[in-house]
Amino acid sequence: MLCSTLSGVSALDPEKVVEAALREPTEELLTPDRLKSLVENGVPLVHYIGFEISGLVHLGTGLISMQKVADLQSVGVKTKVFLADYHSWINRKLGGDLDVIRRVAGGYFKEALRVSLRIVGGDPDKTEFILGSELYEKLGLDYFTNVLRVSMETTLSRVRRSVTILGRSESEALSFAQLxxxxxQVADIFSMGVNIPHGGMDQRKAHVIAIEVGEKLFGYKPVALHHHLLPGLQLDASDWKKLVEAKNSGDKELFRETLVNIKMSKSKPETALFIHDSEEEIRSKIGRAFCPAGEVEMNPLLEIARYIVFRNRKEPFEVVNKKTGERRAFNTYGELEEAFRERLVHPADLKEALSRELAEILAPARKHFTEGPGRSFLEEIKELRITR
Ligand SMILES: Nc1ncnc2c1ncn2[C@@H]1O[C@H](COP(=O)(O)OP(=O)(O)OP(=O)(O)O)[C@@H](O)[C@H]1O
Ligand SMILES: N[C@@H](Cc1ccc(O)cc1)C(=O)O
Structure with a gap:
């Protein structure tokens, strides 16, 4: 992973870094060549991913986001997690109370992301957690100047079109602060010297602005990395149809926008499986999830199988047919998908097997938040008003 150079200083391996950056759940890397050349030129790599502080951490925000942090750590990239307290306040999360947001950021949120990173094989002690307000306090006028610089290079209509990065739509009544x-968010990247800004596909508009203004304003162009968004569990059939049509139309923008509206989201708890859900909750949510027989396109449960269950899997994934008792073992996600398409696996049996697997994968988070030191943090956040 790390190569030794003649000077004895360890350097990163360009091929390995690009491979780790491109590995699933990555959906887009802008661009692999630029990343490779940064490594070849010995530029230190600094990654970050930011989170609004609100609601509970789910499979998408926790596990999918942290998988990429783990991948990058494994090839020696410095990783940072940004706890965006000011952005959450601006976006009126947690009742718009900045003190509460700050407390939850350093308490529940940090703990939940740390345990998620551990579950996916990363090392939370090797990731730096940064609170937005602390960064802004430290940088003072310099941060404000960076925000102004970015604003001077960006038009109002571009900013309006980009409000999807805060889960809003252009047609909503927005405060000026939400603009x-x-x-x-763009200034955050440069204020921390980040050259690999990362987020789900819904964050790409901020990163594309950063790529466009970076060279001129800050002397470098970041390499943006976007991961796949897990759809919500409770899709209704018409939303699902729209999504499949958008995907098959080849119109990438339409597909992205359709998916953003139905992704697993912490402010729509019915769509989400939280990392500390009990075994009963897992079973009941998976049991109620949308999973049409034989449909492999945008099937929320197959997506969980592909991106979470099969990710670091060594042993086969077993599905038992409840009616006949027949057992089928799958070594790859592709095998499972094929069997589901051929209706050799029934949704009810897939649900059973997935519930069992997820309960096991999420056991460390459940333990941490119900029996361990995270318990009081979870109790606190569950009592707070989750505002969207
Ligand atoms: N369903 C998902 N699958 C994968 N990644 C996700 C998902 N939802 C959010 N993320 C990613 O997690 C990071 C934090 O997102 P965010 O805080 O907006 O989560 P959220 O659940 O959508 O919350 P909210 O409902 O408050 O908007 C972003 O990079 C985002 O792209
Ligand atoms: N926009 C991100 C949060 C975020 C805020 C600031 C950042 O610098 C990065 C990310 C989200 O909705 O989750």
Whole structure:
């Protein structure tokens, strides 16, 4: 993973870094060549991913996001997690109370992301957690100047079009501060010297602005990395149809926008499986999830199988037919998908097997938040008002 150079200083291996960056759940890397050349030129790599502080951490925000952090750690990239307290306040999360947001950021949120990173094989002690307000306090006028610089290079209509990065739509009544959120997120990247900004596909508009203004304003162009968004569990059939049509139309923008509206989201708890859900909750949520027989396109449960269950899997995944008792073992996600398409696996049996697997994968988070030191944090956040 790390190569030794003649000077004895360890350097990163360009091929390995690009391979780790491209590995699933990555959906887009802008661009692999630029990443490779950064490594070849010995530029230190600094990654970050940011989170709004609100609601509970789910499979998408926790596990999928942290998988990429683990991948990058494994090839020696410095990783940072940004706890965006000011952005959450601007976006009126947790009742719009900044003190509560800050407390939850350093408490529940940090713990939940740390345990998620551990579950996917990363090392939470090797990731730096940064609270937005602390960074802004430290940088003072320099941060404000960075926000202004980005704003001067970005048009109002571009900012309006980018409010999807805060889960809003252009047609909503937005405060001026919600518009300011966009240049702030771009300024965060440069204020921390980050050259690999990372987020789900819904964050790409901020990163594309950063790529466009970076060279001129800050002397470098970041390499943006976007991961796949897990759909919500409770798709209704018409939303699902729209999504499949958008995917098959080849119109990438339409597909992205359709998916953003139905992704697993912490402010729509019915769509989400949380990392500390009990075994009964897992079983009941998976049991109620949308999973049409034989449908392999945008099937939320197959997506969980592909991106989470099969990710670091060594042993086969077993599905038992409840009616006949027949057992089928799958070594790869492709085998499972094929059998599901051929209706050799019934949704009810897939649900059973997935519930069992997820309960096991999530056991460390459940333990941490119900029996361990995270318990009081979870109790606190469950009592708070989750505002969207
Ligand atoms: N369903 C998902 N699958 C994968 N990644 C996700 C998913 N939802 C959010 N993320 C990613 O997690 C990071 C934090 O997102 P965010 O805090 O907006 O989560 P959220 O659940 O959508 O919350 P909210 O409902 O408050 O918007 C972003 O990079 C985002 O792309
Ligand atoms: N926009 C991100 C949160 C975020 C805020 C600021 C950042 O610098 C990065 C990410 C989200 O909705 O989850």
């Amino acid at each position: 300011l959120y966009v240049p702030m």
